[in-house]
Amino acid sequence: MSEMDLANGSLYHPSILHWDFSPPSDFMDDNETNSTAGEGNLLGCVQLRIPQELFLALGLISLVENILVILAIIKNRNLHSPMYYFICCLAVSDMLVSVSNVVETVFMLLTDHGLLDVHPGMLRHLDNVIDVMICSSVVSSLSFLCTIAADRYVTIFYALRYHSIMTTQRAVAIIAVVWLASVTSSILFIVYHTDNAVIVCLVTFFCTTLVFNAVLYLHMFLLAHVHSRRITAFNKGRRHSTSMKGAVTLTILLGVFIVCWGPFFLHLILILACPSSPFCNCFFRNFNLFLILIICNSLIDPLIYAYRSQELRKTLKELLLCAWCFGV
Template sequence: MRTDRASEIIRLVGHKTTHPSENSSEFPVNITDCAQIIMPEEVFFTIAFLGIVENLLVLIAVWKNKNLHSPMYVFICSLAVSDMLGSLHKTLENIIIILCKKRYLTCQEDFEKTIDDIIDFMFILSLLGSIFSLSAIAADRYITIFHALRYHNIMTLQRALIILMVIWAFCAGSGIAMVIFSHETATIVSFSILFCFMLVFILSLYIHMFLLAHSHARKIALLPSTIHQKANMKGAITLTILLGVFLCCWAPFVLHMLLMTFCTLNPYCVCYQSIFHVNGLLIMCNAVIDPMIYAFRSPELRSTFKRLFCCRKPRWT
């Protein structure tokens, strides 16, 4: 069981320890002067708990407020579920470690492997779910801005749910495959290519949106749809912030994966690997930051939170 690190996306990033109570390092021998930065498990557990609670509140708010029953917020709920999985995997790992250390569980090799596979699957599902949810949100914003008059015909709630079913089915299948073939270099390469491809897709949509919106800004300034257009652009800006946070939180880990696979002996690569726990902490922080962005950028969602906390009768009922 991996005891002194955040869970990897696949076991190729490190080797298993022999027993959860052995707090041994799983990093390769550090041939540089870079000291490994170890983050306490309590810190991971606290941040994971906050991420679970915050994203659960987002799901409850969208479910309670019928005004939020739209494709955009359905995709936001998908992103919230991905963030929750990212927090749950670390919470589950900590609980298992504690139970094994207290001897409440007999952590034999087969049991350790099964738990590791489950935790890895949740972690992969969280990352892939986040990537595809952000892609779906980007596509939804694109349609909203450039096909505003046909949006409700193109993107219905039923179609949004079907899209999410396809996305999560693909993510689940990919997650299972990555866990099974975790020691194959091709798995790392395929995942990295998918990660980069989806980010290029999202960035391409955003660049196209902002360039065309800027060129048409003066032409539509006097039209009645100006307010609606500004609201759509605000949504696009919100998703741009989400994408930026996602990149800052996940890209260091993806880089770590690549270095562990293709640059195992270079002193600079090994030095970067010494901050693995910091990269893991960034991943956990992503689940905490995303709901804050929703609440800050969405007046309707912010109002829903206030009514939930103040136990006031909602107007949407």
């Protein structure tokens, strides 16, 4: 079975990463594939078929949502603070997922319906670009979640020194470093995509960032009550309440990220642990579902921003009202 046959078939949606990240068992010859399918049926494997139109619709919705979040943060000067700069970058990371999904799905739909005849070499270049975008998205998202956690930590435990510690210049420098590291590492991941070390690096980075965030959040919530008394003594109780609200918001964002990206990283782990196991093959067959979850993460994040921030919610309403007025 060729790559294009696999891409156009029902087993997988267009790749979110290189096809080589898929387990070797997915590239067996027809006889082996039929044998594995038979074993899968005996094991009670259920393969969900998700139409490409659903991928396209979710991608477009999440793209519009994240564009609105970015415009709202740019428009409202009250949102010009380090935390919202980092949230803006998270929205850009989510946009990378949305854009890559929309572009690849459109190409696949046009190709499947015979409306577009693209040279295989061009498709491979397009796939490489999309893979870099996806890798950049996951690496930058994890990095900015860690950055926001650190920002909230400083806000809570070093409230009186926060503005001297987290200056706008430092925030911009952090953003530049994160994006540079994300894009560079993603390009290296794609160049060396045939090496299992790439999967190991991605999984290790995912687990490391989760541990880092867990330690910071645990420390914040365990000591927040004690620290709040010190801040209240300086008549800064409202600031502390706002800081804790920001910490709770980022906890929700992290939880959603784990739920949506967790199955994909489990997929990578199983590729290393049991690439030819019938049980693991059942898991691999629902890769489409993992992609839907990833896109849903990009769609849910803006809703969390709007729900948790009254200022952002107000600005989004103004933008939507302006858009409606111009439309009329």
